[in-house]
Amino acid sequence: MKPQVTLYTRAGCHLCDEAKQAIAAAGARAEFDYREIDIDGDPALRSRYNEEVPVVAINGVKAFKYHVETKELLKKLEARG
DSSP, X not given: OOOEEEEEEOTTOHHHHHHHHHXXXXXXXXXXXXXXXXXXXXXXXXXXXXXXXXXXXXXXXXXXXXXXXXXXXXXXXXXXX
């Protein structure tokens, strides 16, 4: 079963754009399901992650906030896969 990578993001977030690039680069080297959720569309998510975006979760567990590096993401995917 492929790991699930979820990016909690919002519009106009430059760190979120960097996270998307790192996730895309990891996707070229590892298989995982990916979904992106805009926290501003859900009051509970906005309350939870407002000061932390971008947040990346792997299989529902927070793995990164603010900065995502492709190499570290690949390591965590391998450890959790």
